[in-house]
Amino acid sequence: MELDNIKKLLDAYFEGMTSLEEEKILRDYFTQQTVADALVQYKPIFLGMEVAKQEHSHKALLLPDSKPKVNKAWRYSVAAILVVGLGVGSFYLSQSRYTQEEMEALAAFEQSKNAMMLLSENLNRGTEQLSYVKQFAITKDRIFE
């Protein structure tokens, strides 16, 4: 009676049609000591599955200390890049704006200075010439007197 049932279950088992409960019945039957002679060739299959379940991992699980560490490092680096970027950017921007203005002012200053110098030089030269004119007038007056 039991044997017939086991045979039926075995057939279903090999067709992949047994439920977990039915497979437990088969496992229990084949892992006990007394298995019918006609079915003894199937015993190693169920024994093997049991043995396979006894295997355990023996290596210790190695995990880095804390999970958020990676994320934090990422955030820090982004923050650092942002700060440096902002610093450099603003420095560069402000610097260039000032120098540009300064350069323009300096150039204008230089230009106007040059212009003034030129003017004053010419003015001086003019007065020098004027003294000749004055001398000429004096000499002319002396001659024609």
Added chain:
Amino acid sequence: MDKTEFIAIVMPFRDKLYRLARRILVSKDEAEDAVQEVLLKLWNGKMNIENLKNPEAFAITMTKNYCLDRLKSKQASNLKIVHSNYHTSENVEKQIESNDSVALVFRIMDSLPEQQKIVLQLRDVEQFEFSEIAKMLDSNETAVRVALSRARKTVRDAMIKNYNYGIG
């Protein structure tokens, strides 16, 4: 989530991951490495394991994919590996059990196509429901049943052959 919480979630099914990796990769050391790698990925990953509906099934899928990838790159880079693997697996099995016919079951299991190997492992060793296995393997129940039936029959035929040879 801290380390202890993560380990508390992962520990109950860690050996299942190891056994699956072992079945696919055969080598014990490689299976250990694979489990370590998968759990590290889970730990460092963006997705939080706490938010997963079924962390076990998710980890099993990850392990399966990781091991199959390992196998692919191994076969691509080294053809000799098949031969050397055979020796290590034989040695390891000798340590596990002295029963010759049980050792034969293991050898047959190792020789099955990957998909059948995985299905047999998940059903007959870990006893998952067909619906769970189908989800883990991104397949359907019918395909799982078919693969399982083929795997079981291959093992059965080898056992019958071995048994008859023993008698005769």
